[in-house]
Amino acid sequence: MTHDAALVWFRRDLRFADHAALSRALQGSRAVYCAFCFDTEILDALPTRTDRRVEFIWHAACELDAALAERGGGLIVVHGRAREEIPRLAARLGVRAVHANHDYEPAAKARDAAVRASLAAQGVAFVTCKDQVIFERDEVRTAGGAPFAVFTPYKNAWLRRLAPGDLAPFPVAEHADRLAPPGERRDLALADIGFRPTDLGALGIPTGMSGARRLLEDFLERIDDYHRRRDYPALKGPSYLSVHLRFGTISIRELVGRAHARGGRGAQTWLSELVWRDFYFMILDHHPRVVDHAFKPEFDALEWDNDPVRFAAWCEGRTGYPLVDAAMRQLNRTGYVHNRLRMVAASFLVKDLHVDWRRGERYFAERLNDFDLAANNGGWQWAASTGCDAQPYFRIFNPVAQSERFDPQGRFIRRYVPELARVPDKFVHAPWRMTPGDQAACGVTIGRDYPPPVVDHAAARQVALERYARARRRKRD
Ligand SMILES: Cc1cc2nc3c(=O)[nH]c(=O)nc-3n(C[C@H](O)[C@H](O)[C@H](O)COP(=O)(O)OP(=O)(O)OC[C@H]3O[C@@H](n4cnc5c(N)ncnc54)[C@H](O)[C@@H]3O)c2cc1C
Structure with a gap:
């Protein structure tokens, strides 16, 4: 069926190529409008107004707008609650259908259901397809x-x-002659949505298509x-x-x-x-319940210490375990963390510091440029052994052994924990093992220049093993 006019609502699909919803709309309509909504339901929940993700999206939206404009179209950018803005825009443009790609996060599914209902009340179809x-x-x-x-x-x-x-x-460019001009054009600045520029450019993170x-x-x-x-x-x-x-x-x-x-x-x-x-x-x-529950329900009964001092040491990269600290400083400084280090840092928080995995997951969610609920939750539940096909609970990463194996010369550690730059290779994974003489020789005093370990790994590991075993026994009893 060919609709007269349609609207494509871009969300986490900011590109002008191989795009399922756009392709379908272009092939089924005579005129296709394109829109992106800076959704205040998401933006208002962010802890700061300098957020690399928002700037990344903004750059990507600008590039997408330019690609559409080259072919006679353009991106209509709105700022407000998507569940109201999209039906309002559909009514203003007089479209017969709104097209979007599937989203799998519970909040997005609820938003889409609300948009679908509002559009239906206006007699507008909401057509969604698999893309991501x-x-x-x-x-x-x-x-x-x-x-x-x-x-x-x-x-x-x-x-x-x-x-x-x-x-x-999914073909897009071939049908671009159906793109409709967005009407009055206005360049949207980051400040217009209440956000400030970040260090994205300084970090050299390339944006857009x-x-x-x-x-x-x-x-x-x-x-x-x-x-x-x-x-x-x-x-x-x-x-x-x-x-x-x-x-x-x-x-x-x-x-x-x-x-x-x-x-x-x-x-x-x-x-x-x-x-x-x-x-x-x-x-x-x-299983949307994994958002705040263990995939394996028996592990919802795990006991946590949730010590705020230890949690702060982990967040700030001063646990005294250099690889964990380097990982957390990479996160804090750049918004990216290497996959191996995500596993090591997550395991350390849960199994060495006995902090609830949900707290770590939230900390990552606030700071990762690539934060994705499905992958982040999956990764945390894997490391915490609470997830489906997770690391078995009795396999606990030794942060020193991981460091020796995956950063043998401490090159990564030295990049993010510069106070250890002069510590010899053999001590860089566990600097507390240096004698006072070793410390004097390299000019690094443990307790002054770099913290002693916040916990003893062997003892903390034992406690974790007992707690996981207890949680499993409770399930059996
Ligand atoms: C505790 C923890 C939290 C994580 N949080 C996230 C997150 O919020 N967002 C995220 O995209 N990834 C997450 N990951 C998975 C993985 O660490 C990152 O995808 C990866 O480090 C991103 O870097 P890359 O693009 O260079 O990866 P590459 O190694 O080049 O991998 C290519 C792509 O594959 C996908 N991918 C890789 N590993 C995984 C994985 N284990 N699970 C799901 N997808 C994967 C990603 O889309 C990635 O971009 C997490 C892992 C852990 C252990």
């Missing part, structure tokens, strides 16, 4: 028809199901070594595309297609990470 994942909700199921709860069989079934059609791009493309081209030069380099935070191993996947400045189909076509161990390992992404979206969609 390869397979959603029930598309990959166990032989018995249930959703998977274990990753490896999910991944195998995912790979078996993958067909060329799943990676085919062009930024994603640059990162991808750079990564494709290195992808064959991904499996060898990805665990070493001092190396340029991963793609750094997570923030772009978060806001959809690049298509997941293109990334999976590139990895699949490339083949080899590096590309296959990277493809697995993209499958983890689909997996956690599927888990969140099926």
Whole structure:
């Protein structure tokens, strides 16, 4: 059916290429308007007015607007509650349908249901489609028809199901003659939505479709070594595309297609990470209770200390464990944390400091540029052993052993914990082991220049093991 006019509501899909909702709207309507809403329901909840994510979105929206304008269209940008603004805009433009891509977060699903109801009351259709994942909700199921709860069989079934059609791009540019001009044009400044510029540019984080493309081209030069380099935070191993996947400045189909076509161990390992992404979206969609509960309900009974002094030491990167501190300082300074370090820092908070995983998850959520509820919750519940297919509870990362293995010369540590720059390699993972003579020789005094360990790992590990075992026993009794 061809509608006269339609509106495409962009959310976490800020690109003008391979875009399911835009493609569908362009092919089914005579005139297509495009809009983005800076949703005050999301923005008002942010703790500061200098938020890299907001600036990232703003840059991406500007680039998208320019791409649309080149073809006679443009992005209508509104600021307010999306659940009211989108139906209002649809009424003002007189469209017959609003198109958007699926979102799987509980709050977004509730918002979309409200928008759908308001639009229906106006006689406007709300047409949504899959775009941000390869397979959603029930598309990959166990032989018995249930959703998977274990990753490896999910991944195998995912790979078996993958067909060329799943990676085919949704055509956009070919139908661009149907883009409608947005009406009166007005350049939107970050200040107009109440936010200030951040250090995004100074950090060299590329934004928008062009930024994603640059990162991808750079990564494709290195992808064959991904499996060898990805665990070493001092190396340029991963793609750094997570923030772009978060806001959809690049298509997941293109990334999976590139990895699949490339083949080899590096590309296959990277493809697995993209499958983890689909997996956690599927888990969140099926089990929205994971947002504030353990996937494994027995672990909701875990006892926590939630000591505010220890939590503050973790947040600020002064636990006395250099790799944990380097991870937290990387987070605080840049909004990015290497995957290995996310695992180490999360495990340390939960199993060494005995702080509820939900507090750590929230801290990451406030600061990660790539914060994504599905992946962040999945990652935290993995590290806390409360999640589906998580790290077994008795496998507790030793922060010193992790440091020796993955940052052997302490290069990453020294980058983020400069006070340890002159500590010899053999002590950089556990500087408290230096004798007073060693400390004098390198000019670093533990307790003055760098803190002593906030807990003893061996003792803290024992307490964690007992608590996890107790929680499981309670379930059995
Ligand atoms: C405690 C914890 C919290 C995390 N929080 C987030 C988060 O909020 N947002 C986020 O995107 N990732 C999160 N991750 C997963 C992972 O750490 C990041 O995706 C990755 O470090 C991003 O860097 P990259 O793009 O260079 O990754 P690459 O190694 O290049 O991976 C490519 C892409 O695969 C996806 N991916 C990789 N690993 C995972 C994973 N374990 N789960 C789901 N998707 C994955 C991401 O989209 C990533 O961009 C978390 C992991 C842990 C252990």
